Amino acid sequence: MYDMLAALINGALGWGWPEWALNLLSYILIVTIVLVVAPLQMLFFTYYERRVIARMQDRVGPNRVGPEGIWQPIADGVKMFTKEDIVPQAADRIVHFLAPCVVVAPTVLMFAVVPWGPGMVPVDLPTGLLFFFAISSISAVGLMMAGWASNNKFSLLGAMRAVAQMVSYEIPAVLSLIAIVMIVGSLSINEIIAYQTGLIISNRDLPGIPDLGLGWFVFTPVGFVAFIAFFIAALAEGERTPFDIPEADSEIVAGYMTEYSGMKFGLFYLAQYVLNFLLCAITAIIFFGGWQGPGVGWLYAQGITPDNPNGNGLFNVLAGVLGVFYFLLKTYIFFFVMVWLRGAFPRLRIDQLMDFGWKFLIPLTLANLFSAALWVAFTRWGPAEGMLITVGWSPVLRWLAAFVVTLAINLGVYLWLTRVYAASQAERRRAELEELSAAA
Amino acid sequence: MPEMTPAELRARLAEALPAALVEAEPLAITPPPAHGPQPGLFNPPDPVVRPDQLVAAALFVRDTLGYAYLSDIAVVDYLHAGCFELVYRFYHPSGGPGIVLRVRVPRDEPVVPSLTPHWPAANFHEREAFDLFGIEFAGHPYLRRIYMWDEFEGFPMRKDFPRQGDKYLGGESEG
Amino acid sequence: MLQTQELQVNIGPQHPSTHGVFRMLVTVDGETVVDLKPVFGYLHRNHEQIAEANSYLQNMPYTDRLDYFNSMANNHAYAMAVERLAGIEVPERAEYIRVLMVELTRILNHASAVGFMINDMGAWQTPLAFGMREREKILDLFEMASGARLMCNYFRFGGVVRDLPPEFIPNLRELLRALPAYIDELERLLRDNEILLQRAIGIGILPPEVALSYGVSGPVLRGSGIPYDVRKAEPYSVYDRFDFDVPVGKVGDVYDRFLVRIEEMRQSKRIIEQVLEQLPDAKGGHINPKARQNVRPPVGDAYARIESPKGELGFYLVSDGSTRPYRYKVRAPSFINLTPLADMCRGYKVADIVVILGSIDIVMGEVDR
């Protein structure tokens, strides 16, 4: 994105800018864009969620402020700003004040590595994916601060739950992504997107597939299982139903946010929705090709790229618009799914959540990791790496073999795990009874 | 469906617990009016049980007769007759009409043995009776006010409780 | 080693899922409930005292306000008690209309009770909204007949206020056509839902013998496996003329109560259909007893109970021969069904408390009276 902006500045204001000024200007621009986009997404998401869930409940939803209620989030924001800021008497004032900041800052930082379109990533870190999760884990500290500083039992319970949940669901989330990382061979988010060209089948796995930008990972068995596991973990990370235990309003009022009001509460709200946006976005990026889609690749190839410096800048813009469109479309669809889940499901209990995470999701993602290894072995390895079975196979055959093997493994593991999981629950009940009878 | 008339119940009780029954005379609920006919006397057919034999009678009803469902305990304050009457209502889980045991205690010393330790269904009924009528249930494990706040004085459902609420209204108009 | 410490948490009186102003003083060990004390009375208005100062008829609208979900059922129980006390006959058509109304009440109560319970489990309003959907239509019908949606005040001693309006029956038939699909849909949304099963199975078990010893009634008792239904056990009104089944649970947990409620809705629908078949013509007798404003029953007492949607609702009246009841006592099902709450919650997690409370289905207006 820096190159693009630098080119833009040079083009618009004349060449010959010193390096540092270009740097400074383009980074200021990037940061401004991120800081504007993040709250806008949050505003849109609150409106979007309310309208969608209202429809699911046979209602209309907010439709009074502005046309179809589009200004409702603005009105809510104004309300948030004008509300009294209450700090409990017994609260730890400084920590109570800092907590929302600590929660919000990482969510905004995470935007740094999100690519919006072809060549439109603020910072293309080689370790982008890892950066994303490292930063997201910081907000756990903020939640902890909020829960503790409020000096309220409900807050503390909520914070404990939130942190326990975030920490334990980070593992399946990262494990499921590692499967993809293994296939791609890079932690860079751009690389991951670049891998997903093709049509149903990625043309990196099977060269020769026409590039329609549809070679998404979700169409492979490995990617599909990883997608399911990651999305579930993302629900838990983003505190969405059925994992909204930290703020279970029917149990602990509002969790760690109980003692917050006014704009501080608004900041938590902001952080939550921005995080949701980012999780949806990362799901779209990793498993659904991000900005990939029919036409984007071709358009971008015509534009100015590092490979093709003499392209037409108009195509860059076109590719950008189309890419952003695809990307946002996918993201909003995932958020729709999140809202849909919220409309349909009750929430789990905290111990059930832990059970599910540790006893079902983590084994599943571990098995998926194994499948991913097999996938790489079948599609890419040769005798040099010790893969002797596939010697002499055509790429199609290799791909087919990889598909069948991983499908068999993943399906088998899924069926087996559901049974084992159900059995473990029954087993636990039986064990408890036995314990009792032993006590008797 | 088992059915049992009050007379039958009285007979069974008399057989099993001869000391429990009391011959209850009819009550006049209100004082006779200055003019006009005297309304009749209140004379329900159900057996009236001595307070100290209540637990035995109730358990007899439950364990022997099988009326294992304690539905209701109603207290009536017969101010004119000077007594509280507790109406215990039992039903058989197999259906059919219920049976009633009555207990009468004097108004100035309303103490009844509690049924709660033997029959938890009585718990809230008894607490309610204590709260609103001030009936002491001896042996109740947690006899606290259930509706009114703990500091409340008096028992609001008694017939001699001041109805107009002068006490509170007077305080209110000071401000 | 790690020393755990018991913590006292106040759930309520102002809490999203206590169904009103209800407070639970919960002692928890980690997330496990060690002890629970229900505290209520925040809505106490000494209903019985008010009733003793009013004439018999004047009490009718006050009974609406006991369990404001089921005003028709409350009306029915009270009207029956006064009719027993004063020896008033009810014309047949009026009896049928009463049964019709009470069964409609049962459907709407169970629909919203199920919705509220799932809401307490954390489903964000959707099952509740679905539960409210048919409720709205039934309330429309109530409004058509009685003039009010919630505080119906429809029953009178010896009948009902006025006959059903002409558009009532066709609309009801139309509603009945949609009802099975509606109930099925509610069931399909929730019944097999793995999350609901996790939250409901084995939670809040109330074994049958304990349930009986606690004197609970209604779906809670039947969910524990005891087929005690006042409509069958001591048929009142014209309930002995209808075929319907009594659903019971197996284990007595939250899930059983949920299933019993769903099934009872179906049975109520059966009853309503039979009522529509058997409903006598209006010519038979007057059903608007305008003359009965001043009931003056003879000295005596009477107790009437009905199977209200929440359980056994009883009214005990003592008359001293005047126009006012000398004693008026309500046996409120929600109140008594709370008795075993502490024991039902013990040993479960904090999050289960609200679910168990939701499965009991209380209304504070009735609990506090």
Added chain:
Amino acid sequence: MEVVVQVVFGLIALFILVAAAMVVSVRNVIHSALWLIACFFGVGALYLLLQAEFLAVVQVLVYVGAVSVLILFAIMLTRQISGEGVRQLTSRWPVVLVVTVLLFATVMAPTLINQQWNVPPAPPLGTPEPIAGPAELGRGFVNEFLIQFQVVGVLLTVALIGAIVIAFEERARRRRVLTLAEELELKRLRERATQTETPEPVEAEPVARETRPASEG
């Protein structure tokens, strides 16, 4: 550019030192933990300054995201969080100071002695080799340092299993609160154990805890 990096380094180093000092000097344990987190952040920033992105990110992920949360969890389980009445320094603090300084000196001495102080400044930050990218790390783990890596892995696994065992023992020893159904089951089992011939009476017998409220008062 050089100067900017120096200045930034100085600021970060100052921040780390201040945070570290606050960790040991504030009285509130939670505040202390929060300062520790700040300190971790500073270290992560230093890595970033050295262009060790992967290391920086891992520092944040592991230390800020996991370790510090663990520390916070542990602290919140303790009873006394605010140590207002606790003295910060023991009476023999000079001894401690001397010992600490000696230890620090021992650690630092080889570096100080062997370091060649007069090397020319580092080459300009144009295109340096990444110090430890994920690929190099991975290759190192499975090639050169395989044994060490395995040993560490086994060690951690053992620790994990040990923790689980301890937790299980703890759970078993803990007073369990019985639910109503369990209580009944227990009673039934007890009865079956004592007298196998008489069947369970079906009558509703209140179970065990009706009298409980009395004890609380």
Added chain:
Amino acid sequence: MTASPFEIEIPRGRVIEVQRDDTRVRRGGGLLRGMAVVWKHWKESFKLNRSYSQIHGTFTIEYPEERPRIPEAYRNMPILLYDDETGHELCTSCFQCERICPPQVIHMTQAKDPATGKPVPAVAEFIIEYDACMSCGFCAEVCPFDAIKMDHEFELSTDDHTQLTVHKEQLLRPISYYAKIAPTMWAEVRESALKKLQGNIRRRPDVIGLAPQLTEKIAARRAELAAQAAQAAAAAPVAPAAAPAPAEGRKLTPEEKAAKLAAIRAAKAAQAGESATPAEAAPATPSPTPAGEAAPPADKAAKLAAIRAANAAKKAAAGEAPATPPAAPDASAAETTPSAAPPSDKAARLAAIRAANAAKKAAAGEAPATPPATPAGGTAADAPADAPPAAPPSDKAARLAAIRAANAAKKQQSGDGS
């Protein structure tokens, strides 16, 4: 635990055990089924659901633009009916509704023939406290003349609480209005109601019964009546002055306030036991006079004043005797307001008397207190003599207050005795 311990036979039905089905291994199918249901709702929610046999679709009625169908039987708040043509009200002030009203929010006074002073079957003042009304519909049900009916109007919100105490003028609606909102229900009662109305018109052609909407229409007749009345009794008030009442209902507030203020002051003074209060209470006396010609009396204020006065008397009696006078003058102040028009309401008068009596009784021991109280009572008793009988509304609450005051005084006395 599985088998029911009781063998229970169920007539006409059976006991069915619910299908729990909880041993099956589940793989997420139930979740998907639930999602499918929600999806269906989402998809269908773009059409409206307005029929009884429809289970999908949006329910929301977007209120101000779209109105719900209101069934005929709908009842919200009671209204009074009058005949469209003649303007005569159907109400005959039989007090049935006042008696049956469960929350006791209906208050009325019977009209009196201005000429003879005899009560006639018409209503002089009719007040319903909408804020406490529970919309039970008993009043409409018991009314033998079908004069009181339940309205369909539900937009009653106001920012002024006192506006929810609704007087006759605001309650009156023409019959045609009711016939429009509830055609069949009106058709049922129409015959008998109109017959009774005709009877009433015949019986009381010359008395009140005026709807605000018909003021001009009947003004001529009114003036005629007034002239007759003026001829008949010189002391009688000018009837037309009393007629255009509704507009002035709200204008009275300053006067009410003044009365209230005076009462509060009196009470405080009495509490403190000062003797200087008459001077303070005095300013209250002139203020009602100018505005006082209108019909609706300062009911609430007077009520309040009575209560306060009574309390003050009580307090005073508890404290020291000299404090009694302020209460009585204040009461008389409330009495002697306008001489031309209805002076103040009967209830307040009554309350004043009672209060005075109570004070008298309470202070029976002390001699100095009695004399000032008696004159006050005297003025109060004198007041009704020159008060016109046109609009003497009684006020139940005020009566109650008076009784309460008396009781309090009695108690006080017994307290003194013991």
